[in-house]
Structure formats: C-alpha cells, structure tokens
Amino acid sequence: MRQFLIVGHDAPTTPEFSLDDLAGGAGRLDVLCRCVNSAFFLSHSIREDVRVHLVLGDEFTVRFEGADLRRLNPDERSTAALVRQALEHREDAIGHVPAESTPGVSIRRMGFEETLDHVADGTTVFELHEDGDPIADVEPPADPLFVLSDHNEFADRERSLLDAEADRRVRVGPKVLHADHTITVAHNYLDTEGYTTY
C-alpha cells in the first residue's frame, strides 16, 4: 500500500469555512485537496491501494481510504466538501476512535506526531528533502509512506520528528515542487519501478 501524509498547517479544524474561499479563509485547503486528487486519480479509475492522511491544524487527521472511497471527484471544491463533512463529525472522534463521515473518509482526533507514529509502523518512511537522494536511484519499497507539508515548510519540531522516523531522504528532481506534484512524481516512480520496466 502507498500512503501519503500531508500536514496542513493553516487548515481548518472546524467546518465553518466557505467552499468559495479555499485558498484564503479556508487556510489553503486547496493545497490539501490537490494532494488528495494526485494521490487517488488515474485517468479512468481510482488507485484503491492508496491511503491519504491530512493533518488539519495539528488537531485532527482526516483519512481517505482508496478501497472504500465512493464520492471522490477530482475538483478541489468537492474534495473540500468531503473534508468539511468529516469536520462536522469531529465530536464523534473520541480518543483515537475514528468517525466515518462518508464512504472511505474518516476523522481522528490526532495531530502530526500521533498520526506519524500510528501510520509509520510497517512502512518505509520517505522524507522529501532538497539534499536527499534522487528518488529514481532508490529501489521502490512495498509499503512506502511519503510525508509532505502543505505550502509551508515543516516546523522545526515536525522536522525533528520526521527525521527520527524517516527511512529514506529523497528528492524527486532538481527543482522543489508543490506537495501535490511531488505525489504525482512519487506515484510515477513507483508505477515505473525505476523507469525501466514499463
């Protein structure tokens, strides 16, 4: 399974935001929505063997489970509506028990550290870093977890936590990309297994 954890530093933690202002009042939720798009969509299907974790304001984590998703569309607005529906169920997420809001979408009362701890187990954790190894030189693992930040850099404490968990430090090319573009390149790297077998 391929997993992507994206930290939304300014993302909303309540459902009181407008779908008309994702890049403004909704704390750049547009970035996270594009990450969900890149993680799941193929031309005519959804990647079922993918799981996405959106950390919202270090308070909640919304999980998208590829095998169970039913109402995901590619545009930012409809994905943001799914996140809003998840946040409407935030009071049902008690302790670490998740609350499912729509098929394949659930919310947990967990910030970055707890989510990373919880998710990293059994995976190969990829940290994206400008000084990392070219990803094309790395043998694709069976169960990668890519940990990404939204439009902001990781905070120092997050970077320390990630450094401690990371199995590989990689870069996807000579240029630093947006998180959603990084996900697309990561999928392509995994799809093509080092660009030699397709």
Add this chain to the structure above:
Amino acid sequence: MRQFLIVGHDAPTTPEFSLDDLAGGAGRLDVLCRCVNSAFFLSHSIREDVRVHLVLGDEFTVRFEGADLRRLNPDERSTAALVRQALEHREDAIGHVPAESTPGVSIRRMGFEETLDHVADGTTVFELHEDGDPIADVEPPADPLFVLSDHNEFADRERSLLDAEADRRVRVGPKVLHADHTITVAHNYLDTEGYTTY
C-alpha cells in the same frame, strides 16, 4: 521553451459560467485549471519558460505566457477567474489578433487545428499515447510541445490532425494519467534529463 496545448472539449466559450460549479456547469474547466497549475508552479516560483494554450470548445484559445504572468495563483477557482476574464475580451480577438485580458493571459479566436498549426512550428510535438515509447527513453528536446486532451478522449478528427503533426509518440508510465498529472511527469522528465543528471 516548454509548451502545453490542452483541448477543453466541453469548456465554456462565453464568460457566463459560475466559479462555484467548475466541474459541472463550467464544462470541467477545473481540469484545465489544474493543467495550468501543473504547467507553471514550482514550490517558490513560476516556470517562466513555459507557455500554455487552452483550446475552449474549438472556438477560442486562451494562452498563458510564463514570463509575463502576474496574477496566477495555484487554486482552480482563481485560475478559472482568469479564463473568464479572457472570455470577457473575446470580442476584441479579431481574426488571429490576440486580446490580452490580464498580464500574460490572452485570447485568440482559434480552434484546435489552427492553434496546433500555429504553435507546432519549430517545436518537437509530443503525442501522449498508451502505445507510445516510454518517455524516459526519449532524449529531451529543446522546445517540446505536449498536446493533451481534457477528461475526454481526442475526437477522431483531432487525433488525425495530431498524428500528422506529432514528432514523438510517448507514454509517461504504465498507467494512463489525468492531463495535469501528465504535465507534472513531463516536467519532471525534462527537469531531470532522463533521470541521470540531478
């Protein structure tokens, strides 16, 4: 220069559409907006050496010129607003004379055939095709033009025109991707020059 031509089959040809319904009433303009995003955005800058041509309903073409762009933001809604502003200037586009609507964005009264003819000159035309060569095996040219379709397949006539113009027939991996994801992978291929030099 890297160029991307994307055909929006259902895209609006007048500015009478709602920014709240890009994936519905606006004829999947969300797809084209994501293509613009993928074509131009780096993490902290815009790719200036890029030009994008959006063919709208085989009637108009909206051009985005990387070196001149001033008001481009990553989210779908604000990019759609730029397209709408371009369409507000459509009456000023007479013959093949463009009308600039905002810095770096202009509209031309040209459909797919005319735009392809006009743009292909001096470029290496890449046709994306499931049976094409793996793009990683192709030496990156100086001035590539990637021709893509929105959420629809190319119509037969469009495919014939493209077949006649294409210099290379490629695929970006074993899976068929959305147009915007294809652009991201194409950029990564060009950035990394065959994945060996970064």
